Amino acid sequence: MGESWVNYAERVGVDLHLELSAPGGRRAALTGALREAVRDGRLAPGTRLPPYRSLAADLGVARNTVADAYAELVAEGWLTARQGSGTRVADRVEPSRAATRAPRKMPPRARGPRHDLRQGSPDASSFPRAAWLASYRRALQGAPSEVFGPGDPAGRRELREALAEYLARARGVRADPGRIVICSGFAHALRLLFEPGHAKATARGGPGSAVLRGPLAVEAYGLGFHRRLLTAAGVRTVPLSLDEDGARVDLLGRERGVLLTPAHQFPTGGPLHATRRAAVVDWARARDAVVLEDDYDGEFRYDRKPVGAVQGLDPERVVHIGSVSKSLSPALRLGWMVLPERYVEGVLAVKGEREAWASVLDQLSLADFIASGAYDRHVRRMRQQYRRRRDRLVEALAEHAPHVEVTGVAAGLHAVLRLPPGTERSTLKAAAWQGVALDGLAEFRHPEERTPEDADPAVRDGLVVGYATPPEHAYGAALDALCAVLPPP
Structure with a gap:
C-alpha cells in the first residue's frame, strides 16, 4: 500500500506521516504505524485522533480496519476512548525512544575569553x-x-x-x-x-x-x-x-x-x-x-x-x-x-x-x-558612553603603563597602543593566557606592505583595543586585565 500522509489539520490541527507498508495486512500495518507514532512522540499524550470514517477515507481502507486498530491500541493502553471525547492518545504511555536513549555525548563547548577587547563590535547590551x-x-x-x-x-x-x-x-x-x-x-x-x-x-x-x-x-x-x-x-x-x-x-x-x-x-x-x-x-x-x-x-x-x-x-x-x-x-x-x-x-x-x-x-x-x-538620540547617547570608556582606558594606561602610547582616540570604537619593537607577539600570547582577547596591529597589515622595521613609526608594533565591546559592568575588570599583560618599560 505504500506510505500515506494523514492530514489532521482541519480536525485536530496536525499533520502526521504514517508508514503503512509493513507486512501482515492493513490492520496490522495501521496498528503498528500508530503505535510507532505514539512511541516516538509524534502523537503526543492527549492528542485527539480522527473518527473512524475520516481516517478510513484518508487512507483508503475499510472503516472496520480503523476501528479494529483503535480497539487493539486501547486494549494495549496506547489510546483511550470515552463517550463524547473521541479516541485520544493515553496520558501515560511508554516513553519515546528519543527520551530513553542514552544521552549523546557532546563535545565540550569552547570557553570564550574572560575579557573581550577585540575591535569591531559595539556594546551589544x-x-x-x-x-x-x-x-x-x-x-x-x-x-x-x-x-x-x-x-x-x-x-x-x-x-x-x-x-x-x-x-x-x-x-x-x-x-x-x-x-x-x-x-x-x-x-x-x-x-x-x-x-x-x-x-x-x-x-x-x-x-x-x-x-x-x-x-x-x-x-x-x-x-x-x-x-x-x-x-x-x-x-x-x-x-x-x-x-x-x-x-x-x-x-x-x-x-x-x-x-x-x-x-x-x-x-x-x-x-x-x-x-x-x-x-x-x-x-x-x-x-x-x-x-x-x-x-x-x-x-x-x-x-x-x-x-x-x-x-x-x-x-x-x-x-x-x-x-x-x-x-x-x-x-x-x-x-x-x-x-x-x-x-x-x-x-x-x-x-x-x-x-x-x-x-x-x-x-x-x-x-x-x-x-x-x-x-x-541613540548615537548621541552612545557617543557619550564610548567617550567615557575611551577616557577610562587612557586614564588606566596613564596610571599603570605610562610608557605605552595611546593613539587613534579622537574617534571610533577602538584605540591603538604603541608597543616597544618586537613585543607585539609576546604581549598577545600573554593576553591570551590571561583570558584577554586582543587584536595585534600586524594582523591588519597588507602582505605586500613593508615590514614594521622599515615602515613609518606610526604603524609599528601595537595592539588594537576595542573599548566598546565589553558590557559596562565588565569594563573595569577588562582594563585591569589589559594593563597587567602589557610589557614593562
Missing part, C-alpha cells in the same frame, strides 16, 4: 530595544500589503529617503534616494561592486562583467577579510602607505580606484588630511577612477565635530558606503551605498530582480527609527 520595538511596531502597522511580497533590490523607498536626509545632515553626503542602494553591509557592497554578476553590470562589459574593476589601491593597514574578498573576485589590491596624515594618496598611480577609511583610518586612527581628501578626488577625476569611502564609524567623534564625508566633494567620483553595524548592531545586517549615477543600474543588475539580503521589515523599522529622531 546597549542596543535600544524599546525604541527599536516601537519603530518596528509602527512600521509593521503602517506597512502596505505589497511590503510582504518580493522586495525592491534598490531597497525600500522609505529607508532611502530617510537615509538621504540623515546622511546629508550628519555626514555631509550629497545624496538622492534614487542613487542609494540598500545592502547588508560593507562586505556585501564590495561583492556587488566587484564580483562578476550580470551582462548589464557595466556599459562596456560583456556577460559576467563586474561594476568596478581592479587594480584597487587599499590602505596598507585594513581588514584582511576585505582584501581576501577582493582577491577572490579577481581584484589585485595595491597597498598605500600611511603616515600621521593618513593614506599617502600622492603615491597613487594607474589603479582604477582606491579604498579609504577617511573619517577614521582603520585601524591606526586619525582622519585623512584635508589636502589629501581634495587630492584623491583630483586624482580620481584625472584618471577616470573611483574612490570607495568606507564610513564605518564616522558618527563617533569625540574631540570635535565629525569629519564630513569625502563624497561631498564629488558625488560622481566617490562611492559612499555605510552601515549600522557600529552605530546599532551588526545583527541587523543593514547597510547602504550612495552611488555615482553611472553605477546605479549596474549594481541593481548584479543584485538581481528582488531583495535577497536585507529584511524589508528591518528596512522599514530603520526608516522609522531615523525619521522619528530615535537614531540621532
